[in-house]
Amino acid sequence: MSGEFDLIRRLQAQTAKPDRQVALGIGDDTAILKTSSTEWTLITTDLLAEGVHFDFATSSCENIGYRAAIANLSDIAAMGGTPRFMLVAIAIPSTCSTTQIHQLYRGMMQASSPYRVCLVGGDTSASKHGLFLSITLTGVVRPKRALLRSGARVGDRLYVTGTLGDSRAGLDLLSARRCRHLPASHTRFLRHRHHRPSARIAEGQWLVKHGLAGAAIDLSDGLTGDLRHICEESGVGADVLKGGLPISPACRAYAAAYGLSPQDIALQGGEDYELLFTVPADQQSRFERLAGKTPFHFTWIGTITPRRSGLRLRTEQGTTSPLPLTSYEHFRRPS
Ligand code: ADP
Ligand code: MG
Numbered sequence: 001m002s003g004e005f006d007l008i009r010r011l012q013a014q015t016a017k018p019d020r021q022v023a024l025g026i027g028d029d030t031a032i033l034k035t036s037s038t039e040w041t042l043i044t045t046d047l048l049a050e051g052v053h054f055d056f057a058t059s060s061c062e063n064i065g066y067r068a069a070i071a072n073l074s075d076i077a078a079m080g081g082t083p084r085f086m087l088v089a090i091a092i093p094s095t096c097s098t099t100q101i102h103q104l105y106r107g108m109m110q111a112s113s114p115y116r117v118c119l120v121g122g123d124t125s126a127s128k129h130g131l132f133l134s135i136t137l138t139g140v141v142r143p144k145r146a147l148l149r150s151g152a153r154v155g156d157r158l159y160v161t162g163t164l165g166d167s168r169a170g171l172d173l174l175s176a177r178r179c180r181h182l183p184a185s186h187t188r189f190l191r192h193r194h195h196r197p198s199a200r201i202a203e204g205q206w207l208v209k210h211g212l213a214g215a216a217i218d219l220s221d222g223l224t225g226d227l228r229h230i231c232e233e234s235g236v237g238a239d240v241l242k243g244g245l246p247i248s249p250a251c252r253a254y255a256a257a258y259g260l261s262p263q264d265i266a267l268q269g270g271e272d273y274e275l276l277f278t279v280p281a282d283q284q285s286r287f288e289r290l291a292g293k294t295p296f297h298f299t300w301i302g303t304i305t306p307r308r309s310g311l312r313l314r315t316e317q318g319t320t321s322p323l324p325l326t327s328y329e330h331f332r333r334p335s
Contacts, residue, residue: 027233028149029078029218030139042139042146044075050093050130058174061100063195064133065107067271071220072137073112073199074273078218079146080208081139083115083201089134091127104133115201145208147216147277152234156214156278157287158302161200163248164223165262168269170194173254182257186250193248197273203296204275212287216277222270224323228311230276237309240267240302240323243316267313267323278304 012026024032030044054064076083170190207213245266255262279287311323
């Protein structure tokens with residue numbers, strides 16, 4: 001089996017068929033359908049498999065449902081859209097109780113009801129090998145206003161919302177792979193960031209409203225891998241400032257306690273569901289001025305460069321090194 005992204009590219013080539021109503025097909029956080037002259041529809045789906053995306057040893061059913069909904073909400077956020085309707089398909093192993101399935105749905109509704117998302121259907125099956133949960137979510141955006149992975153240009157500034165690496169650190173602590181002492185408040189924070197990430201819906205909508213972003217993606221695989229998607233789709237390179245990555249005090253404390261590099265955790269850790277986006281250089285001061293009036297947390301972490309420069313990590317002293325591809329990809333063999 002080839003890597004996940006190579007497989008998707010091959011499937012795209014195998015199935016490509018133009019349709020007047022499809023503004024954007026395979027290749028971005030959601031597809032875009034031209035459903036009316038005033039509103040275009042966004043549609044995305046995400047599958048979670050027991051043992052791959054979650055484990056009952058580290059997550060309650062409520063938290064699994066919550067994170068499944070956030071994974072989809074976050075894709076709508078990355079397009080700058082408003083989430084609307086949800087379908088839920090589950091395959092249930094005989095070891096799962098009805099109570100657990102209700103808890104799963106409680107978590108999904110907790111994550112999606114703040115956005116008034118309406119659950120309109122789904123499918124139910126038995127499973128012989130673990131629990132599978134697949135959510136399909138629609139959203140809307142004004143025509144031609146969605147934030148695409150392909151919108152980055154040389155010179156654009158790279159920004160992220162929130163802090164990076166918390167979810168990975170939280171998962172490591174939950175997995176008890178690491179059990180040395182950390183202050184309880186840090187442990188609680190990191191676990192919470194893993195179990196209950198935020199979808200940056202308001203931030204994405206704000207970027208669209210002010211026409212501030214060139215490209216955007218949500219961070220599900222990890223900064224390095226998701227930045228690579230923006231660079232590939234836009235035909236550009238990028239320099240990331242090693243000293244500029246937003247890292248929470250808890251994640252720094254975790255890294256220090258275990259002799260890890262906090263920057264590595266921030267670059268590699270997946271499932272933060274923060275937004276990574278670009279702002280054209282001539283819009284940066286307007287962006288900073290308007291952002292200062294919001295409750296949102298944005299950090300400037302780098303610059304878009306010509307494609308030939310590739311993806312690089314830049315130190316405060318100005319030296320650069322290639323950004324290693326270390327984020328998550330299904331089927332990829334360890335190098
Ligand atoms: P994300 O991490 O934002 O959910 P993915 O990496 O899962 O995005 O998917 C990238 C693109 O590939 C999306 O447009 C998605 O719809 C498409 N895609 C993923 N898997 C398949 C598949 N099995 N068949 C068709 N399209 C797929
Ligand atoms: Mg995405």
